Amino acid sequence: MAEIAPQKQTNVPKQPDEEVISPWREAWKGFRRNKLAMVGMGIVLFFILLAIFAGVIAPEGINDQKLSERLQSPSASHWFGTDDFGRDILSRIIYGARISLWVGFFAVLGSAAIGSLLGLIAGYYGRMVDTIISRIFDIMLAFPSILLAIAVVAVLGPSLRNALIAIAIINIPNFGRLVRSRVLSVKQEEYVMAARAVGMRDTRIIFSHVLPNSLAPIIVQGTLAIATAILEAAALSFLGLGAQAPQPEWGKMLADSRQYIIQAPWTVFFPGLAIMLTVLGFNLLGDGLRDALDPKMKK
């Protein structure tokens, strides 16, 4: 057999376009170019920092009441004014960021974990398992989501924890369907077939090949779902089915201040603005991540 002569090493510098860039770095480069996405990330980071450093930033405590200063309009001493108990609205909004982000993040984490697992199982094993799981998803999606959340809270009883559980439950099918469809396409890839051919166990194939390759859409869906979850949690609290007084949850603050809207509209304006900005931030961030991580989903 003729020996192939080793190729002579040349010291030609690598062209920048030949550089191997990991898909995640490529995505980050694309993401950075998207101005709206960067604005979204800025808003989200702002609220995360507010939540983490609430104790340092907030000018007053959550429930510091000064009845002599009740329903004061925005001023230098109370930037967002005070509520009917004389509590500083800005401070309550800052602390409220903790609750909204906490509910949004953990509700989505729960639904993403359960939904992805069910989606993986349905997509990977197919047949009867797939039929059963997919039909359950269909049935859950047949209910308008906020109504299903209300039903769950009506059964479990009104509280912030139960609102979180309700939001997690209603979002399960969204993740499940997404991951299932992703698995169906990944399953056909050669590396998965090869893994199967060398006798790799199903669970290992699922967790070391199929799941990592489905991660991008899960992250995108997760970010957008946090926006919806925050909105749903605020809606449930507004209806009196989520956070209970005196928790400074934004939706609850809105509901409690409703009756003072004529004399003190700022008590309603600022908590609502906080909800809208946070949701907008996560929506912009999610849109940006989708464009960067999964251009096929762009539409």
Added chain:
Amino acid sequence: MLAYTIRRLLMLIPVLFGMTLIVFFMIRAIPGDPAQVILGQQATEEAIKSLTKQLGLDQPWYIQYVDYIKGLFTGDLGTSLRTSSEISGEIWPYLAATLELSLVAMVIAIFIGVNAGIISAWFQNSWFDYTAMVLALVGVSMPVFWLGLMEQWAFSLELGWLPSTGRENVRNPVEAITHLYLIDTLIQGRMDQFVEVVRHLILPGIALGTIPMAIIARMTRSSMLEVMRSDFVRTARAKGTRMFWVVYKHSLKNAFIPVLTVIGLQMGLLLGGAILTETIFGWPGIGRYIYDAIGFRDYPVIQSGILIVAVIFVFINLIVDLLYAAIDPRIKYN
């Protein structure tokens, strides 16, 4: 098309069956004794026993379920614990109020959303395009209940232009025939009442229609942009067709399929989302009916209300799917 319709209807059966199961088990999922929870801690043993019997909870679950399904087939939605009336007899006025509000919200959303999307695509990268799309982004993120309260404050309480709550002028009540007040007032030729009903519909209609409006505007814009770059549009323009007709006739017709899907989906979601708008504007709709029932732990009403809304939601989605297949014949072959 008939075969496709039958197939889609058959696919609905397991979904509807599953929905009844979820709603049926809702009351049984209450931690502890449901009758005790409904009646509260002060309830006597006798009252608990009587309610358990009334709700059929003393039977094995499968018998309860069969009875429940039998009841549904005969139009029996149960009895309200609060009013002691048949739910099927009292639900229609609430449902009609929600349907009227949702339809008006959808008309507002479609009219503004579709036109804003078209003009944005037509004048891409113009100030109108940027403004409309920023507003649409904000609209998608808007808490409906906050928008409703702000509208109420500005246009009703401060400016006094529009009524803040209710469906009608209580001093000049509408005589209900269909319970769809716009139709009822027209049938009776009461234009004064018709105007009042329209005035009551504006604020909740806009609040409820904002999110669908934003989503429709975004979808119309992206869909129109795609179609307006296609060859047939270029040909139409090359032939000298006026731009207005190129946009509104040639392009819109082709761009409308994805927009229609979004409209259908949003219509269904409006029914569920109406609960928040109805709470703010004191609108006596199905959302408000369910919400009030939660306060009174009136589980039969909660169950039936949710089931009815969900069934309507499913059928709206079915109609959209069928319309979609009728417009784009490729769908039914997949």
